Amino acid sequence: MKLTLTETGLKHMALQNKYSNKLTKLKLSIQTSLSGLSFCILNSETNTITYLKDINFEKKLNHLELLDVLKKHFETDSDLNNNFEEVIIIHDNQLSALVPKPLFNEDCLADYLKFSSKILKSDFIAYDELLINDSVNVYVPYININNFIYDIFGDFTYKHLSSVLISNILQIEKHSETVKAHVNISKHQFELIITEKAKLVLYNTFKHNTKEDFIYFLLFTLEQLNLNPETLNLVFIGDVNKDDQIYNIAYKYIRNISFGNRHDTYKYINIPKTAYSNFTLINSF
Secondary structure, eight states, X not given: OOOEEOTTSOEEEOOOOSSOSOOOSEEEEEEEEXXXXXXXXXXXXXXXXXXXXXXXXXXXXXXXXHHHHHHHHHHXXXXXXXXXXXXXXXXXXXXXXXXXXXXXOXXXXXXXXXXXXOOOTTOOOEEEEEGGGTEEEEEOOOHHHHHHHHHHHSSEEEEEHHHHHHHHHHHHTTTOOSEEEEEEEOSSXXXXXXXXXXXXXXXXXXXXXXXXXXXXXXXHHHHHTTOOTTTOEEEEEESOOTTSHHHHHHHHHOSEEEEOOOOOOOXXXXXXXXXXXXXXXXXXX
């Protein structure tokens, strides 16, 4: 595999951009999942998000079909064919596991995943170090996506969606004295991050097709942690608003509901849907 590890735990593939030796002040972030793709371009010189695009698939794809769709967008979208000073890939899947740093052993990567995820012997397993809470996030990236991006750009960084999500939420909650549950909503999946006094209590991801799926997993998790829906603060981020069925059913059971904020300082050519949408994509830079 064309893979190396840096001291920080972020993975890089090292060659210069094949288009030119001249680098620009543009940075590209791509979030990949079997349910959709998202693209974001940041001009770091002007601190401006110049390009933001979400593509939701009608049906869930496999990893080969995902690559075909990504290739098509690179062939047809001129904005993606720039010289980027940095390229970041965010892998969005349920094949991940958090391990406390003192218990982490690089020789046991498959062991951390096999009890909670279905993995194959041929799967490449990577990890991100989360310095903010002294843990390691072990996961399976879409290696065909990585190789495709490497062939185009050479040097790039990749990480798991949960690494970006957890690190940013812990940073936002670093002075909090209350228990909060952040829920990151996407089309058929949501991530649940529970924090207490700036410490991570739980991270998990769930599939959902209906609002009933969502509220079942949420309330069951709160019950297992002995958290009271009457006093808990629930924060929505991602693809959700007050008109959605997910919000409405949550409001029936949870007293304190609010919407989050990316806390970014970027200017935008195309304004995002909300102050909390594209949370991981935009916060990946």
